[in-house]
Amino acid sequence: MPEPVQPAWNLRDAQQSLTAELDRLAPVLDGLGSRFAEAGEDLHLVGGPVRDALLGRRVSDLDLTTSAAPETTERLLLGWADAVWDVGRDYGTIGCRKGEWQLEITTYRSESYDPASRKPDVAFGDSLAGDLGRRDFTVNAMAISIPDRTFEDPHGGVVDLAQQQLRTPGTPEDSFSDDPLRMMRAARFAAQLGFTVAPDVVAAMAAMADRIGIISAERVREELVKLVCAPHPRLGLTLLVETRLADRVLPELPALALERDEHHRHKDVYEHTLTVLEQAIDLEHRLDERPDFVVRFAALMHDVGKPRTRRFLPDGSVTFHHHDVVGAKLTRKRMRALRFSGDQTEAVSALVELHLRFHGYGEGEWTDSAVRRYVRDAGEQLERLHILTRADCTTRNRRKAERLRRTYDELEERIARLAEEEELAAMRPDLDGNQIMALLGIGPGREVGEAYRFLLDLRIDEGPLGEEEAGRRLRAWWSARTPL
Ligand code: ATP
Ligand code: MG
Numbered sequence: 209m210p211e212p213v214q215p216a217w218n219l220r221d222a223q224q225s226l227t228a229e230l231d232r233l234a235p236v237l238d239g240l241g242s243r244f245a246e247a248g249e250d251l252h253l254v255g256g257p258v259r260d261a262l263l264g265r266r267v268s269d270l271d272l273t274t275s276a277a278p279e280t281t282e283r284l285l286l287g288w289a290d291a292v293w294d295v296g297r298d299y300g301t302i303g304c305r306k307g308e309w310q311l312e313i314t315t316y317r318s319e320s321y322d323p324a325s326r327k328p329d330v331a332f333g334d335s336l337a338g339d340l341g342r343r344d345f346t347v348n349a350m351a352i353s354i355p356d357r358t359f360e361d362p363h364g365g366v367v368d369l370a371q372q373q374l375r376t377p378g379t380p381e382d383s384f385s386d387d388p389l390r391m392m393r394a395a396r397f398a399a400q401l402g403f404t405v406a407p408d409v410v411a412a413m414a415a416m417a418d419r420i421g422i423i424s425a426e427r428v429r430e431e432l433v434k435l436v437c438a439p440h441p442r443l444g445l446t447l448l449v450e451t452r453l454a455d456r457v458l459p460e461l462p463a464l465a466l467e468r469d470e471h472h473r474h475k476d477v478y479e480h481t482l483t484v485l486e487q488a489i490d491l492e493h494r495l496d497e498r499p500d501f502v503v504r505f506a507a508l509m510h511d512v513g514k515p516r517t518r519r520f521l522p523d524g525s526v527t528f529h530h531h532d533v534v535g536a537k538l539t540r541k542r543m544r545a546l547r548f549s550g551d552q553t554e555a556v557s558a559l560v561e562l563h564l565r566f567h568g569y570g571e572g573e574w575t576d577s578a579v580r581r582y583v584r585d586a587g588e589q590l591e592r593l594h595i596l597t598r599a600d601c602t603t604r605n606r607r608k609a610e611r612l613r614r615t616y617d618e619l620e621e622r623i624a625r626l627a628e629e630e631e632l633a634a635m636r637p638d639l640d641g642n643q644i645m646a647l648l649g650i651g652p653g654r655e656v657g658e659a660y661r662f663l664l665d666l667r668i669d670e671g672p673l674g675e676e677e678a679g680r681r682l683r684a685w686w687s688a689r690t691p692l
Pocket of ligand 1: 256348390
């Protein structure tokens with residue numbers, strides 16, 4: 209279960225960590241700030257880095273905002289930065305690298321979006337206040353001038369940080385009409401920061417959920433990925449479901465909230481799914497790279513085939529035959545619609561399709577070839593399949609859970625053992641039977657087998673020797689050996 213992200217937060221600590229971060233960044237930022245000042249332009253650190261520094265987190269992306277037009281920014285960067293590139297000149301953003309740091313510098317904006325279009329209508333603004341007023345949330349609408357460190361927080365972002373809440377600088381309705389993607393961002397930041405979303409913001413999300421339809425699938429997907437990979441995905445997902453945004457971006461998820469049958473025989477699949485996701489996150493330490501979107505999304509999608517395959521039997525019990533196959537199909541379809549890469553789509557769908565396979569294992573009745581097929585079918589997803597299958601056990605019956613865990617331990621041990629044995633079995637000596645016969649000038653017979661075993665032992669003890677060396681050793685062995 210996730211613990212609250214922010215332990216005690218107080219202004220003094222926040223000020224201290226902000227100062228410490230700015231000191232750490234001074235070698236890269238202060239010189240640049242002076243260059244802008246000499247040219248008569250303002251430069252401010254803004255948004256994410258200011259928020260994160262106040263939360264006592266290490267800043268990695270450097271987002272800055274400036275009065276300078278993009279051409280001016282570019283000119284001021286040339287001769288200072290190690291590399292300069294165009295992130296989106298039309299949107300006013302120039303990127304650069306200085307040492308190990310990457311910076312994005314954006315001209316003040318006063319954009320307004322055409323409600324019917326997918327792209328923001330960008331107008332450059334002339335004030336920091338105007339720029340901050342158009343940012344998504346108050347905690348992202350704070351700035352610090354560089355190099356003199358004047359702190360600007362016109363919308364009470366610090367208070368919202370202390371209260372751990374997401375509010376919009378203006379009315380949420382205006383903000384979401386300008387850019388409906390901000391509704392997704394509210395859920396994403398809730399999941400990343402562990403914050404609550406202010407009630408008026410939630411209400412606007414619910415009222416305006418339909419508007420997300422004008423946003424491109426790619427932008428929606430990017431926010432969804434960040435949400436799923438955040439420390440508290442349950443918070444963000446719950447918000448998407450409650451405001452019905454999920455009906456538009458990931459309808460398979462709210463569809464899991466099946467009404468219970470009159471006998472209460474089956475668990476609420478939606479609740480189960482969120483728990484499986486959290487349990488999968490707890491097992492992510494088994495992977496090299498964390499957070500792992502593929503295993504998390506597979507956990508989220510593993511049962512999406514259930515609503516469609518649910519059948520009630522005459523005795524009142526319920527079945528979900530083939531929900532693994534149906535679920536994999538639905539997953540593939542959703543991920544295509546969200547423009548995920550083919551690799552990610554295949555990885556997640558394969559896991560959904562395989563998530564039930566282990567339940568045929570019983571108490572360990574699989575033959576070696578069934579175990580091999582499991583490994584082969586999982587392919588590169590094997591470690592993730594281990595995580596998903598283990599996470600997919602939410603029974604409150606401790607003994608049952610313990611039994612399943614032990615059985616899965618056994619399966620993993622068998623897989624390891626087989627892998628080891630098979631590597632041995634697949635191992636060959638450096639010379640084959642024909643080469644042995646040619647080298648020793650003998651015909652087929654018992655001696656060839658003996659020579660083969662000698663070479664195989666040599667191979668196991670000393671690793672590959674190459675044909676020449678193996679031939680030399682074979683001849684030495686042959687002449688030294690006492691014929692039986
Ligand atoms: P991270 O980089 O960790 O994802 P961030 O807060 O830096 O978090 P970005 O998406 O990089 O978020 O955006 C940088 C800043 O730009 C945000 O802090 C916010 O102030 C502003 N911003 C980004 N997207 C929007 C948007 N759609 N509407 C309004 N403001 C936005
Ligand atoms: Mg950023």
